[in-house]
Amino acid sequence: MKATKPIYIIGHRNPDTDSVCAAIGYAHLKKALGENVVSARAGKINAETKFVLEHFNVPSPMLLTDLYPRVKDIALNCRTVVKATDSLRKLGALMREYSLKSVPVVDETQKIVGIVTVSDLAKRYFTELNMQNLAESGITFRSIIDVVDGDVIISGDAGQMVKGNVRIAAGSLKTIQKIIKAHDIVLIGDRSDDTILECVKQGIAGLIVTGNGRVAADAIEEAEKRHMFIISSPYDTYTCARLINQCVPVSKIMQKDVTTFKPMDMLSDIKGLMESTNYRNYPVVENDCLLGVVSRDQLMLPERERVILVDHNERGQAIEGIEEAQVIEIIDHHRLGNIQTSEPIFTRQEPVGSTSTIIANMHWHRNVEMPKEIAGVLVSAILSDTVLFKSPTCTPYDRQTAEKLAAIAGINIQEYGMAMLKAGSGIGDMTPMEIAKNDLKEFQIGQFRMIVSQLSVMDTDAVMAMKADLLISMDLICKKEGYDMSLVMITDIIKEGTYLLFAGDPKTLIGEAFKKNASDNVLYLPGVMSRKKQIIPPLSEAVKRYKA
CATH class of the missing domain: 3.40.1390.20 (HprK N-terminal domain-like)
Incomplete structure (x- = not known):
């Protein structure tokens, strides 16, 4: 019998600090309440988040590249095997006792060397007109x-x-x-x-x-x-x-050319091979060693992964394969998106500056004790998402929560917050393409499919010097991945303003949204720091007025 699969708690693609830390914090709460959960991430850890995790000595959540069902999700443990030297009598006894139609054949190291089926056994007896040599x-x-x-x-x-x-x-x-x-x-x-x-x-x-x-x-x-x-x-x-x-040994009748699958093979990829070979069971192997078996019948109804989404609720921002999974909860602080579920689920969405603000208060509402390191990652996420309380998305509730968490974590908010933001503000050896995809989120705004990336820095000069190459990369992303527009926010943490670069069409939508001349594919927007509150809403309103 297979063990119960864990529930994955995961943030959006191209994760930022809130996405990662919210998953860690909510996993801690769920485990304290007795649930089998695992915190996960849908992409690479950025420099700021790396600083946070190392400062509080918290392991990075496991990386999930997608949620498409794989062979490992339906493979059964294989306790019944035979060796090539075992007799046909032993094989027949096993098949009768366990009602098996096929049995894998292994050597002494559990490496797969063949498979033997009822059909193979039957052929042997059909030819038994005389004593065998x-x-x-x-x-x-x-x-x-x-x-x-x-x-x-x-x-x-x-x-x-x-x-x-x-x-x-x-x-x-x-x-x-x-x-x-x-x-x-x-x-x-x-x-x-x-x-x-x-x-x-x-x-x-x-x-x-x-x-x-x-x-x-x-x-x-x-x-x-x-x-x-x-x-x-x-x-x-x-x-x-x-x-x-x-x-007679099993080796005399077994099939040596065995169709096998690996645990990470996607079910969608193996269906064709199953149909063409038409066997009942297939061994699952890793490094040629037998791990289990998968049957054609199991392929019909694979058990779906169960996931809790944090810091997002739009399908375009979710991990690949989300449509194949069962979403059971959503904890978020963004606008309502287009994730659909087949049944009612628990959701908690509040108009605050950070998902981690919600999760911290859920701990206190449920009287779950919060250790120093969990308080540390949650306060870090709040400081990151509110840009040290400078973002217009920041609420008094965020500030109060952060102060309470900082006391538990034992940090000075201003000193630690500046060190954290500085750690994530340098571009280092980032390429124009990496900057164009940094903290990328996808949005469906009216009839337009858009992406908005954001990079927060202490000094915008070094990034803006790469403007020409950035625009080339943004245009390439649109053409290659089918987006109508790509926007990149280069946000100045010190001056509290943003350079907005844009590529794709319709460019007139940018001027309409921000009431500025959108020439040269860049706008400077003083006081703008929030994608959620200051970029997406104006674009959504502009789309309503847009006429092609």
């Missing part, structure tokens, strides 16, 4: 002794390999002498002592007396001289013959 099967005398459940009268060299065929001693003594060859294993029923002795003298490797038949002393004495084995089996000759055929 065991000399080519690589079996030992011990295998035969074990399979006929007999009493060992003389053991001989039980580990020796079978070199001849299995013969049935039937008919006259002359006929038997013609049939039997040296190194053969002979099945004989209730025959005279002379017949049994003559079989021994033929130089055979072993004798199986069926139906609990008696073996005379002189035959036993002769057999001991020849170091052969003699077994007395309770089964009749026909049954013994069938059982001996079943001691």
